[in-house]
Amino acid sequence: xxxxxxxxxxxxxxxxxxxxxxxxxxxxxxxxxxxxxxxxxxxxxxxxxxxxxxxxxxxxxxxxxxxxxxxxxxxxxxxxxxxxxxxxxxxxxxxxxxxxxxxxxxxxxxxxxxxxxxxxxxxxxxxxxxxxxxxxxxxxxxxxxxxxxxxxxxxxxxxxxxxxxxxxxxxxxxxxxxxxxxxxxxxxxxxxxxxxxxxxxxxxxxxxxxxxxxxxxxxxxxxxxxxxxxxxxxxxxxxxxxx
Amino acid sequence: xxxxxxxxxxxxxxxxxxxxxxxxxxxxxxxxxxxxxxxxxxxxxxxxxxxxxxxxxxxxxxxxxxxxxxxxxxxxxxxxxxxxxxxxxxxxxxxxxxxxxxxxxxxxxxxxxxxxxxxxxxxxxxxxxxxxxxxxxxxxxxxxxxxxxxxxxxxxxxxxxxxxxxxxxxxxxxxxxxxxxxxxxxxxxxxxxxxxxxxxxxxxxxxxxxxxxxxxxxxxxxxxxxxxxxxxxxxxxxxxxxxxxxxxxxxxxxxxxxxxxxxxxxxxxxxxxxxxxxxxxxx
Numbered sequence: 001x002x003x004x005x006x007x008x009x010x011x012x013x014x015x016x017x018x019x020x021x022x023x024x025x026x027x028x029x030x031x032x033x034x035x036x037x038x039x040x041x042x043x044x045x046x047x048x049x050x051x052x053x054x055x056x057x058x059x060x061x062x063x064x065x066x067x068x069x070x071x072x073x074x075x076x077x078x079x080x081x082x083x084x085x086x087x088x089x090x091x092x093x094x095x096x097x098x099x100x101x102x103x104x105x106x107x108x109x110x111x112x113x114x115x116x117x118x119x120x121x122x123x124x125x126x127x128x129x130x131x132x133x134x135x136x137x138x139x140x141x142x143x144x145x146x147x148x149x150x151x152x153x154x155x156x157x158x159x160x161x162x163x164x165x166x167x168x169x170x171x172x173x174x175x176x177x178x179x180x181x182x183x184x185x186x187x188x189x190x191x192x193x194x195x196x197x198x199x200x201x202x203x204x205x206x207x208x209x210x211x212x213x214x215x216x217x218x219x220x221x222x223x224x225x226x227x228x229x230x231x232x233x234x235x236x237x238x239x240x241x242x243x
Numbered sequence: 244x245x246x247x248x249x250x251x252x253x254x255x256x257x258x259x260x261x262x263x264x265x266x267x268x269x270x271x272x273x274x275x276x277x278x279x280x281x282x283x284x285x286x287x288x289x290x291x292x293x294x295x296x297x298x299x300x301x302x303x304x305x306x307x308x309x310x311x312x313x314x315x316x317x318x319x320x321x322x323x324x325x326x327x328x329x330x331x332x333x334x335x336x337x338x339x340x341x342x343x344x345x346x347x348x349x350x351x352x353x354x355x356x357x358x359x360x361x362x363x364x365x366x367x368x369x370x371x372x373x374x375x376x377x378x379x380x381x382x383x384x385x386x387x388x389x390x391x392x393x394x395x396x397x398x399x400x401x402x403x404x405x406x407x408x409x410x411x412x413x414x415x416x417x418x419x420x421x422x423x424x425x426x427x428x429x430x431x432x433x434x435x436x437x438x439x440x441x442x443x444x445x446x447x448x449x450x451x452x453x454x455x456x457x458x459x460x461x462x463x464x465x466x467x468x469x470x471x472x473x474x475x476x477x478x479x480x481x482x483x484x485x486x487x488x489x490x491x492x493x494x495x496x497x498x499x500x501x502x503x504x505x506x507x508x509x510x511x512x513x514x515x516x517x518x519x520x521x522x523x524x525x526x
Binding site: 025026043046047050051054057058103104107108110111112114115116119120122123124149188191192195196197198199201202203204205206207208209212 | 255256259262263266267270271309310312313314316340341343373375377378379382393394398430431433434435437438450451452453454455456459462463464465472473474489492493496497500501504
């Protein structure tokens with residue numbers, strides 16, 4: 001019985017927040033703002049609690065038990081973050097920030113050159129322009145695809161190549177190749193946007209599916225939120241007219 | 244006012260309402276719409292199938308609850324189920340604090356739970372939970388797992404987990420599967436893990452929004468393959484034959500949403516051209 005009640009409360013809370021968040025598509029209202037602020041507060045408090053638990057287990061316990069005293073150093077450096085709130089000692093806050101930024105940048109840069117730059121260049125250079133499969137023979141579609149990649153890569157590079165004046169013959173040719181690059185980028189942006197829409201739809205489907213598990217909460221709360229949003233909208237309009 | 248002019252000024256809330264209705268229909272009654280399987284999903288499946296017995300696989304649950312609730316949850320469940328059907332060792336972990344608790348949620352899935360009965364915790368799979376530090380944490384993990392992770396999600400020391408005895412660094416890992424919402428995700432693993440172990444095979448479970456960003460890594464061979472958002476998850480579930488009626492409803496709703504968006508796109512563009520024609524070609 002208690003479990004049933006807990007499940008029911010859970011469904012209603014879920015429906016309230018989900019519909020509150022989506023109600024913004026109809027009109028800004030109190031339910032939306034409540035859902036928005038609660039979400040932000042929950043995220044921050046969850047992160048703080050998890051981080052606290054990790055630090056306590058990984059660093060504080062070894063210090064207290066005397067197993068590893070070296071953890072005192074990172075803990076002290078981390079504690080300097082608090083000086084962000086002090087005007088007088090703000091300079092102390094720069095130490096942890098510089099360590100975090102320096103370490104992060106150094107690590108990222110070292111890997112980026114090989115994994116995200118050289119490997120990509122090597123893969124493009126090695127790409128066969130006449131694809132033959134050992135069993136299936138000549139692969140027309142793969143060949144076409146590789147030619148497209150080559151032309152589009154060259155086009156995009158040409159678009160960002162400004163070193164040759166466009167008045168010269170070579171410059172005019174580069175500009176024309178750059179047009180292919182512009183089209184390539186537009187297609188890429190379009191594809192990215194289409195995928196974004198697909199992702200948002202899938203997120204919505206997940207929420208919608210959960211909402212439909214209980215019609216009473218879904219329809220009841222949806223009606224309540226719509227009424228409140230409409231009334232709030234009317235009140236705001238009147239206040240605006242008076243002003 | 245012409246029809247197209249009226250359509251141009253349509254209240255956006257009507258479009259939202261149409262979407263609610265179009266997506267709601269298959270969620271109430273499954274339509275069993277057809278769905279083809281893409282080559283990427285087949286490659287993803289084959290890569291896991293080809294894992295030799297005893298391989299060590301890391302499954303990075305680098306997800307947010309929103310991503311998990313939409314596209315990445317089905318991907319994670321299907322991947323975990325597939326891994327549990329194979330004689331491989333699986334390390335679950337997350338560099339997202341929000342992703343770590345969802346590892347146990349994956350285990351609750353009916354298909355996963357069925358296979359989990361045949362596996363022993365600590366010998367066949369472990370859950371290392373959340374590892375902080377984002378990319379820095381990844382680098383530390385790659386260098387020395389035992390120094391980076393003190394214990395598993397229950398607080399059990401690594402020394403008490405038999406499976407971990409021979410797994411010391413990234414060089415002891417055969418495959419990495421990343422179910423990713425954003426940063427840190429695939430590119431960070433590439434920089435810190437694959438850059439250290441060039442033989443590390445990588446698969447990506449991607450949100451639809453991240454697919455264009457991940458494609459170049461598949462083309463270059465750095466990732467073996469990827470699952471493309473919710474659609475990729477559904478295709479994979481069909482290959483594995485672990486489809487429930489709810490999954491069919493979700494897939495149908497996904498198809499319906501795409502159809503509606505395509506219709507809107509077509510109508511919008513036709514309207515734009517018609518209005519342009521009425522104005523005599525002037526914008």
